[in-house]
Structure formats: structure tokens, C-alpha cells
Amino acid sequence: MLRIEDLHLSFGGIKALQGISFEARPGEITGVIGPNGAGKTSLFNAISGFYKPDRGRVFFDGQDITGLSPDRRAELGIARTFQNIALFRGMTVLDNIKLGGHTRLKTNVWQALRYFGAAQREELELRRDIEERVINFLEIDHIRKYPITMLPYGLQKRVELGRALAMQPKVLMLDEPVAGMNREETADMARFILDVQEQFGTTILLVEHDMHMVMDICSHIVVLNFGQQIASGTPAEVSGNQDVIEAYLGAAA
Amino acid sequence: MINGNLKASYAADERVLNNTYKQTFVYGMMLALALFAGFANDYMILIACKMGILLIAVVGVNILTGYTGLVSLGHGAFVAIGAYSVTMLENGLTGIVPESLTIFVVLPLAVAITAVVGVFVGLPSLRVKGLYLAVATLAANFIVIFLIEQDAFAPWTGGVVGINTHDANILGWVLDTNREMFVLIAVVAFVSLLAAQNLIRTRVGRAFIAIRDRDYSAEILGISLLRYKLTSFALSAAYCGLAGAMFAYFYSRILPEQFELDLSLELVAALIVGGMGRTMGPVFGVMIIVMMPEVIKVFAAYFTGGDAASARYIAPLQEIAFGLLLVFFLLKEPLGINHITDRILRAANRWPFARG
Structure with a gap:
């Protein structure tokens, strides 16, 4: 491989x-x-x-x-995590994991500015996929709306794994x-x-x-x-x- | 415990106005604006138009600086390009395109031109960050103003003395009063804000934020820094171009000196005061930046009893107050006014189970 x-x-x-x-x-x-x-x-x-x-x-x-x-x-x-956690600290757990889906999505700038239509369909599909395949799997459903900075070290590591998994690598x-x-x-x-x-x-x-x-x-x-x-x-x-x-x-x- | 937060679908949870407080605020503001357009006096309309134009530009700066984390001190140039493009295109197309339709050709073209220039100005961002990028964009501002002022281009740009602009004409409706322009500006500003919000809750905007927070981490998720930094520059320039277009339609004459460094700094200052990287940040920031000189004027008039000689103290007073305000925000509320409203909203959501 x-x-x-x-x-x-x-x-x-x-x-x-x-x-x-x-x-x-x-x-x-x-x-x-x-x-x-x-x-x-x-x-x-x-x-x-x-x-x-x-x-x-x-x-x-x-x-x-x-x-x-x-x-x-x-x-x-190819997905990876880093030794000293490289999460996006300004975002919530959910947004961090959503970023893992970036390469699988196709929304372009025009669709993004409009939101309704293609972008919304794709976003909701991504959300469902992440919830079912990553958040439930890693047992982090209770913290999905938390900002990264509020999480203890061990959970941050787990979120970073989640972000990598969202890529379906x-x-x-x-x-x-x-x-x-x-x-x-x-x-x-x-x-x-x-x-x-x-x-x-x-x-x-x-x-x-x-x-x-x-x-x-x-x-x-x-x-x-x-x-x-x-x-x-x-x-x-x-x-x-x-x-x-x-x-x-x-x-x- | 957060009240009123039960969601039965992902769609409900992904909504922008995801609770009653936000809904009440936004719909209330829309109603207030509609009433304002009908009942406010001419002076208030003038101030509101200034705010609206500045708001569109600051939303653009927010995309670049607030979300993508790239500092620019050259966005005044994009407003200039928007304003001059509209005026020059209107001049050029007179007699070619029917007057009632010109705006539909001119406006998208002006915005597109500004976006293209934005990509070029953004090229240094691929190599440099922070202060160095600020200086590079600053240079772009000077170059654009310099070119506009050149005698060689004066037949088209009007040179240092400026150029008369056209009134907006939408399908025969000529917007020749400030009140009519207010309606247009308010609608354009609202749509701009909404589009920016849509952007950052989807793939493209998330990529911007990722680049701001940690660029190498963005790369390993498949985000091309090249593509997204330039996209951010283009979008942000396009917003400023749109603001410039409104500027040209609003004022009867535009001058190169209106788009110099002062304007670029004002845009960044408004963003800092309002809150970087937040949708409503530009709204709060612009309100403060535009209202403050007015408030000082009112106070000055109150204390001096309207003495004409005192007017010469007011201008420097405004500058000083502007500086003090910036320092205050940098020290006390670096996340801007938006952070204050966030706290109020959070407290409201938790009341009566918890405070703060």
C-alpha cells in the first residue's frame, strides 16, 4: 500500500x-x-x-x-496526526472533524456563497457521515460543540484521530x-x-x-x-x- | 444547561440563526432598517449609507484577515478600483448599453476586475506572512493611487481632481436621492453579510480558517495553500470592489485621495474593534467607527454651545478618540465587540439555570 x-x-x-x-x-x-x-x-x-x-x-x-x-x-x-497535536484551536470539535472531509467535498466558491442547494446537501451529508462514522465511533458525542482549547490532552488526541478518520483515508x-x-x-x-x-x-x-x-x-x-x-x-x-x-x-x- | 437548544435534525443544528435570541435580533434589525429607510431624517440616512458602504468593505477584509489570517493594509486600493471601474465603465458604455440595464453589466464587471487585481496583490502571501505581507499590500495601495493620479490616464480617471460619477439606474429606477441609495446599499450589505456567513460554514470558508489556525495542518488535510490564499484575496477584493461600486453610485464625485492609506487603516480598525473572524464583527465595528465622530461632534457642540471657533478642535479630537478607542480594544477586548455580545447571548441561553 x-x-x-x-x-x-x-x-x-x-x-x-x-x-x-x-x-x-x-x-x-x-x-x-x-x-x-x-x-x-x-x-x-x-x-x-x-x-x-x-x-x-x-x-x-x-x-x-x-x-x-x-x-x-x-x-x-494519506492521513496523518502529529506528535504535538495540530488541531485548529479556534474551532469546535465538530468543525475540526468536518475539515477532515475537505477532499471529499466538491462545493465551489459560488455554491458556498449561496449555501442553499448543492452546498447544503453536501454539508448535511458530511455532518451525517461524521456523526455516524467518526463521532459515535470515537465516543466523543458529548464534546462535539466544545472548542478545542477546553478539552484535556487525551481527548484532543482522540479528536485529531477523528479528523484523520473523516478523510476516509x-x-x-x-x-x-x-x-x-x-x-x-x-x-x-x-x-x-x-x-x-x-x-x-x-x-x-x-x-x-x-x-x-x-x-x-x-x-x-x-x-x-x-x-x-x-x-x-x-x-x-x-x-x-x-x-x-x-x-x-x-x-x- | 442551554435553553431552547433541542434539535431534531442535522439541518436544524446547522442553521445560522439556531436559537430564538439570534432570530429575534436579526429579524428585529431588518424591521428596524425598513422603518429607518422610511422615517429617518436626511442626515441619519447619510450616516447610515456611509456605514453600509464601509460594512461591505469590512466584510471583505474580514474574509482575508479575520478568517484566513492574512493581514492587508491595501484594501483601500480595491475600493478605489471598484469605484473607478464602475465610473469608467459607465462612461464607456454610455450609448452602447441602454441606461436602465448598464448597472447589470457594470457592477459584475467592476467586481470581477477587482477580484482579478486582488489575486495579483495576493501573490506575495504565498511567500510572506504577517508584517511583511502588510507592507507588500501597502505598496499595492500606493501603486494603485499613483496610477489613478497619473496625467497620462487623466482622460479616463480624471487624475488628482477626481471624476464625476453616475447615478445608479436599475431598470429605469434612477437612484438619485440618498434615501433611495440607502435601500440599495442596505440590501447589498445584507446579502454580502449573508454570503460571507454561508462561505464560512461550508468547505471553502472552513479551509480559510484552517489556514489561519495552522497552515501545515491544513495542507495534510488536502487544502492547497496556493489556491485558497489566492481565493481568499480574490473574494475579499471583490467585496471591496462592490463597496467601491456603491461608493461611486452614492457620491457625485470620487477623488483618488479618498482611497489612500487612511481608508485601508479604517477598514482594519473597524474589523479589530468589531471582532475579527466573526460574522457580526464588521457590523459592530463599522457602527462604532462611523458613529464615534458624530458623537464627538454632538458632545463638542454641547460643551461649546455651538461656537464656530471650536470647530477646529473637533477634527484633532476625533483622531485622538479614534486612537484611544483602538488602544482600549486591543487591551481590554482584543476579540472585539462581538465577544461582548457572545457573552450576553451565552448568559441569555443559560438563564435562569446559570449566570455567565
């Missing part, structure tokens, strides 16, 4: 990514792990189009998307979905991610520090260290890999 081939990225002299290659298989959850500064978020930014790689290609559904802008990639069906990229969450919130989020995979068949790519969660829900794991891919495989293969253990615990004396 999403295939990365020999991706290189550098900022000045710093080599952020050096030859990353892996595939996020359709309908599966792929995890990207690694210590701080390993290049996980750089990898995400290269996949969503914010960074232009020096070398290497990104394929989506067999199509080379390396040269496309972030908004074109979104139109193709083929690939969902989650950048540290449970960072800073307590045990209960983490368990909730893990359950939602599994539900997304199960109910919508979405291909999921996630970056996470919480090892328990990654090992539990991912079917395939890619390990980065200092911009290099040091291992990839099933959770069992990766956790037994000597390089991975060294990267996380330090080399044995």
Missing part, C-alpha cells in the same frame, strides 16, 4: 535518514520505533510531503508520489498517538486504533515510544537508529534482535 524505497534525507551535514526501505502492507499495522533523534518524525514528514528526500522514492498504491505536495498526497488518501499515519497519556488513556487509544483497522480496513503506520503498545498491536515493526534502519520484522523477531537491544539499552560491555 505504502512503499518506501532507499530514502535518504539530510539537513546540511546531518544525515536524518539513510537508506530507509520498507512497506506498510494493506490492512496491517506497521510500527516505526527507535530512540529519540532516530529520524522517525523526519520519515513521517518525508512521507507526507513536507520534506523532499535527497534520494529514494515513496510509492502509494503503486504510484510514485515522491514529487507531490502534501495536499495532493492527502487527496490520494487508505493509509493512516499516527505520530506518537499515546505520547504523554496515562495507562487507561493509552489502552483506550490502542483499542480505537485496532477498531479502525478492523472496521475500516485502513492501513496504519505508527510511530510510538510505548513498547508494550507497539508490540501488542503491530504486525510488522521497523527499527531506526541514527537515521539508519537497523531491523525490521515481526514484533518477536525485532525484540530478539541484538542490534535493537543494543540501540535501546546500550552496547553490552
Whole structure:
């Protein structure tokens, strides 16, 4: 579904990514792990189009998307969330999630200015879809009219997931979905991610520090260290890999 | 506990006037305006027309600055382009298009021309933000006024001494009094406001707000910054062009100096005072900005007993009061008057179960 081939990225002299290659298989959850500064978020930014790689290609559904802008990639069906919540703070939960539907709507400026007719039909259809498929699903119906700023951290994370789901994406990229969450919130989020995979068949790519969660829900794991891919495989293969253990615990004396 | 908020359909919940207070306010205002058009004296009509014209322009600035978050200090130029386009087109089409139909050709054309210029002025917004963009748009204002004043274009623009304008003629109804113009301006202003509200509750307007709040987040949702920033500039310029057109039909003569930086600043000031990024913000802002000089005049006349010599104190007094008002709003109510009415409305919705 999403295939990365020999991706290189550098900022000045710093080599952020050096030859990353892996595939996020359709309908599966792929995890990207690694210590701080390993290049996980750089990898995400290269996949969503914010960074232009020096070398290497990104394929989506067999199509080379390396040269496309972030908004074109979104139109193709790639959604993502950010590590440090990137919701629109001036809006309500509902409006934030509605924005996820942007690429699916067709209202043009003229129709928007008139509202009645095509724009209204589309808006009401979007509202119904969001209510049924996102708001009920994520159990956030009680806060739909709240401004983002009034919500606790954990709920904001969930709303951001909702906004991504409203895109009806083929690939969902989650950048540290449970960072800073307590045990209960983490368990909730893990359950939602599994539900997304199960109910919508979405291909999921996630970056996470919480090892328990990654090992539990991912079917395939890619390990980065200092911009290099040091291992990839099933959770069992990766956790037994000597390089991975060294990267996380330090080399044995 | 919010009263009167039971909704049985999504359509009901998506309505703009979604509670009785808002409905009462808006329908009440419409009734008041209708009565006003019939019974207000000539002076009040004059003031109201000024407000209406300014309102249309401020609604435009609100789309760009309030919703899309792009600051412009050049919108006076768009009002100028609207006003001059209408006048020059009216001149050019005399004898070609029947007089009773000219407005239907001229008005859309003038608005379209302004929108196109708006796209060009908006080009720097793709690279720069904030203060830098403000300066870039400021330059556009100076360039437009400079071009209008050029002797080479004087046969068409009238140059520095200005140009006589035409009266609006709608299917033979010649709007040659202020009261008739008030009816037109009020209708156009109301429709403008409604259209702006429609815009921001649908896809296009939401994209604008997304760009304002967090541009990279907008991009990953599939919103093209290029397309939407330029659309915002075009729309906002179009509104100002429409205001300029009303300006030309209202006054008997237009001069380049009426559209200089002063006007651009007044538009932004009205928006700040009223409330950026809110539909009713421009309405409140324009009321204050236009009414304040009048109030000062009345007070000055009261204290001086109508002494003619005191008139020379009034003009600087107005400037000072204008400055103080802006400072007051920036400090005490940065979200504008709209925020005050929001609080009142919320309290009303919750009464008697909770206060505030």
C-alpha cells in the first residue's frame, strides 16, 4: 500500500535518514520505533510531503508520489496526526472533524456563497457521515460543540484521530498517538486504533515510544537508529534482535 | 444547561440563526432598517449609507484577515478600483448599453476586475506572512493611487481632481436621492453579510480558517495553500470592489485621495474593534467607527454651545478618540465587540439555570 524505497534525507551535514526501505502492507499495522533523534518524525514528514528526500522514492498504491505536495498526497488518501497535536484551536470539535472531509467535498466558491442547494446537501451529508462514522465511533458525542482549547490532552488526541478518520483515508499515519497519556488513556487509544483497522480496513503506520503498545498491536515493526534502519520484522523477531537491544539499552560491555 | 437548544435534525443544528435570541435580533434589525429607510431624517440616512458602504468593505477584509489570517493594509486600493471601474465603465458604455440595464453589466464587471487585481496583490502571501505581507499590500495601495493620479490616464480617471460619477439606474429606477441609495446599499450589505456567513460554514470558508489556525495542518488535510490564499484575496477584493461600486453610485464625485492609506487603516480598525473572524464583527465595528465622530461632534457642540471657533478642535479630537478607542480594544477586548455580545447571548441561553 505504502512503499518506501532507499530514502535518504539530510539537513546540511546531518544525515536524518539513510537508506530507509520498507512497506506498510494493506490492512496491517506497521510500527516505526527507535530512540529519540532516530529520524522517525523526519520519515513521517518525508512521507507526507513536507520534506523532499535527497534520494529514494515513496510509492502509494503503486504510484510514485515522491514529487507531490502534501495536499495532493492527502487527496490520494494519506492521513496523518502529529506528535504535538495540530488541531485548529479556534474551532469546535465538530468543525475540526468536518475539515477532515475537505477532499471529499466538491462545493465551489459560488455554491458556498449561496449555501442553499448543492452546498447544503453536501454539508448535511458530511455532518451525517461524521456523526455516524467518526463521532459515535470515537465516543466523543458529548464534546462535539466544545472548542478545542477546553478539552484535556487525551481527548484532543482522540479528536485529531477523528479528523484523520473523516478523510476516509487508505493509509493512516499516527505520530506518537499515546505520547504523554496515562495507562487507561493509552489502552483506550490502542483499542480505537485496532477498531479502525478492523472496521475500516485502513492501513496504519505508527510511530510510538510505548513498547508494550507497539508490540501488542503491530504486525510488522521497523527499527531506526541514527537515521539508519537497523531491523525490521515481526514484533518477536525485532525484540530478539541484538542490534535493537543494543540501540535501546546500550552496547553490552 | 442551554435553553431552547433541542434539535431534531442535522439541518436544524446547522442553521445560522439556531436559537430564538439570534432570530429575534436579526429579524428585529431588518424591521428596524425598513422603518429607518422610511422615517429617518436626511442626515441619519447619510450616516447610515456611509456605514453600509464601509460594512461591505469590512466584510471583505474580514474574509482575508479575520478568517484566513492574512493581514492587508491595501484594501483601500480595491475600493478605489471598484469605484473607478464602475465610473469608467459607465462612461464607456454610455450609448452602447441602454441606461436602465448598464448597472447589470457594470457592477459584475467592476467586481470581477477587482477580484482579478486582488489575486495579483495576493501573490506575495504565498511567500510572506504577517508584517511583511502588510507592507507588500501597502505598496499595492500606493501603486494603485499613483496610477489613478497619473496625467497620462487623466482622460479616463480624471487624475488628482477626481471624476464625476453616475447615478445608479436599475431598470429605469434612477437612484438619485440618498434615501433611495440607502435601500440599495442596505440590501447589498445584507446579502454580502449573508454570503460571507454561508462561505464560512461550508468547505471553502472552513479551509480559510484552517489556514489561519495552522497552515501545515491544513495542507495534510488536502487544502492547497496556493489556491485558497489566492481565493481568499480574490473574494475579499471583490467585496471591496462592490463597496467601491456603491461608493461611486452614492457620491457625485470620487477623488483618488479618498482611497489612500487612511481608508485601508479604517477598514482594519473597524474589523479589530468589531471582532475579527466573526460574522457580526464588521457590523459592530463599522457602527462604532462611523458613529464615534458624530458623537464627538454632538458632545463638542454641547460643551461649546455651538461656537464656530471650536470647530477646529473637533477634527484633532476625533483622531485622538479614534486612537484611544483602538488602544482600549486591543487591551481590554482584543476579540472585539462581538465577544461582548457572545457573552450576553451565552448568559441569555443559560438563564435562569446559570449566570455567565
